[in-house]
Amino acid sequence: MRESAMDVVSFWTKSWTSDDRVAARQLLAPDAEIEWNLDAPVDEEELVQTLHRIAAFADTVTVVEQTHADDGAALLYDLVAPFGTVRMIEFLGIENNRITEVRQVYDVTATDRFFPGLYEQ
Amino acid sequence: MSSLPEVHLVAGTPAEAFRLAPVALAMREQGRLTPVLVATGADPAAVDATLERFRLTPKITLPSAAGQTETVRRFDALWAGRTPDAVVIRDDLPAALAAFWRRIPIMQIDAGRRDGDLLAASAGESRRRLLAQVATVHLAATPLAAMNLLDERVVAGDLLLTGGTAADAAGKLLRRRPHQRRVVLGVPPERAQAIGPALRYLAARHPDLEVLRPDQVRTLAEAYVVVTDDGDLLEEALAFGTPVLAITEGTEFSEAVHAGSVRVVAADPAAITSAVAELLDSRIRRDAMAAGGNPYGDGLASYRVAQATAALLGHGQFPDPMPARPVAGVAR
Numbered sequence: 001m002r003e004s005a006m007d008v009v010s011f012w013t014k015s016w017t018s019d020d021r022v023a024a025r026q027l028l029a030p031d032a033e034i035e036w037n038l039d040a041p042v043d044e045e046e047l048v049q050t051l052h053r054i055a056a057f058a059d060t061v062t063v064v065e066q067t068h069a070d071d072g073a074a075l076l077y078d079l080v081a082p083f084g085t086v087r088m089i090e091f092l093g094i095e096n097n098r099i100t101e102v103r104q105v106y107d108v109t110a111t112d113r114f115f116p117g118l119y120e121q
Numbered sequence: 122m123s124s125l126p127e128v129h130l131v132a133g134t135p136a137e138a139f140r141l142a143p144v145a146l147a148m149r150e151q152g153r154l155t156p157v158l159v160a161t162g163a164d165p166a167a168v169d170a171t172l173e174r175f176r177l178t179p180k181i182t183l184p185s186a187a188g189q190t191e192t193v194r195r196f197d198a199l200w201a202g203r204t205p206d207a208v209v210i211r212d213d214l215p216a217a218l219a220a221f222w223r224r225i226p227i228m229q230i231d232a233g234r235r236d237g238d239l240l241a242a243s244a245g246e247s248r249r250r251l252l253a254q255v256a257t258v259h260l261a262a263t264p265l266a267a268m269n270l271l272d273e274r275v276v277a278g279d280l281l282l283t284g285g286t287a288a289d290a291a292g293k294l295l296r297r298r299p300h301q302r303r304v305v306l307g308v309p310p311e312r313a314q315a316i317g318p319a320l321r322y323l324a325a326r327h328p329d330l331e332v333l334r335p336d337q338v339r340t341l342a343e344a345y346v347v348v349t350d351d352g353d354l355l356e357e358a359l360a361f362g363t364p365v366l367a368i369t370e371g372t373e374f375s376e377a378v379h380a381g382s383v384r385v386v387a388a389d390p391a392a393i394t395s396a397v398a399e400l401l402d403s404r405i406r407r408d409a410m411a412a413g414g415n416p417y418g419d420g421l422a423s424y425r426v427a428q429a430t431a432a433l434l435g436h437g438q439f440p441d442p443m444p445a446r447p448v449a450g451v452a453r
Contacts, residue, residue: 037254039274065190069197074222076189087247089255091222105221105254107247109273 005094009073012092012099013063019055021048029098036104038111040119047102050119054079057115072101084114125155126206126434131216133162133185136353138171140211140230143289143423145177151424153431157205161185161192161216174294185215193219200225206434207257209426214248221255228430230422231285232259233266234352236371258433260426262417263376282442283425288418291360295342302327304397305358307335307349308368312388316348319390320397327401345407346400348386348393355383356417364410366396381413419443 008027015023025048028034034047042050055061058079064087065076072093079086086107093101111118130145132138141158148156160168160179172179183199185192196219207226210216220227232253236246250273253259259275261267262285270280304320306313317332324330333340335354341347347358350368355377358365365383367374377383386396400407421443428440 065188067190067193067197069194069222072222074193074218087251089218089251105251107250108254109250110247 016051017061081114129205135171142175147423147427226257229256233270284418284422284443287360289423307354359415376416
């Protein structure tokens, strides 16, 4: 993976986990493809808002592991809430120093339990 | 070169190889797919040895790295150069993540196995729930496993009750054999050190009694009873028609407990010895347990898995689900 793309991944994780919505939004390409497995529609705005809620509610958010490819990265997060931990996997596609694809996979059972109301507001 | 869709079956442990081998054979028999076995995990040689029993050889060997990250990268590199039309996995999360990343359809066998305790959930349980979220088609062994998946919001149309393929594997390896006075003790070494000597005291009343490790298929097939805390070994014992005393505090074997072929015992050498003695003293009790049968499969699951994979790739129809009623066992 190119160094600049790795910088994008690093900046993305730092931005959203520290609840910097402006910086996170700036990294997303205008026509970025966004999908997740939560039971709600998602677009750029909904993604940023949901990540904001996670960052605000969680005690800590940690990148447990990450894998880099030429055009993206896969990240494994631990979202530690007051009553339990949720694992989330995020796949990022990167072009021209912008994120063109975000695919998030949550442990939905744990999400519903430990982050109630996360995506129904 | 074959023009049939290529499907990679990823086996990371001997238990996975045991369950995927009959699927590869069924795919070959049905002639609609090209199955390619991938041996992975910490010890691919052990996977090879299990496949060898079915006269199968893996075409690809991809040892796991120490970290999950590097293992995902290795699968990604493999599938960047040789992209399968679908992958079949059981519990291998790195392979599933790599496939999901490349948008390769994922068929998961034995889907939906859970111990049912979210708060005390092990890392393995969390991995299974994540795996369910990236799988394309969920092939469940039991109705309870299917219900677990529905509870996790898996779409009903992506779910098929196929049964588990361990029963198919057992049927391909050995016919049922007359059981010997053998107790198979399938527990970790530290637990075996506590239980083994206690069981050997029973030899005073039963001079022909042997206590063995589960090191060979024949051992399971000929056993009088299996004592284990290992869910994979439990399923394999039931596949060979051998009743099981399960050392567990969870609820993951509840189908077999309801069927009667598994009894739960406390993790206490005295309690285990007492339960084994009860069965040794009464052949009728032992055979009544065996008659409970195997709720984890009817011996046709591998054909359903192969057919479902072909159907997903546009070749034929999805199979009918396994009849939900457990097949009654026959006492030997």
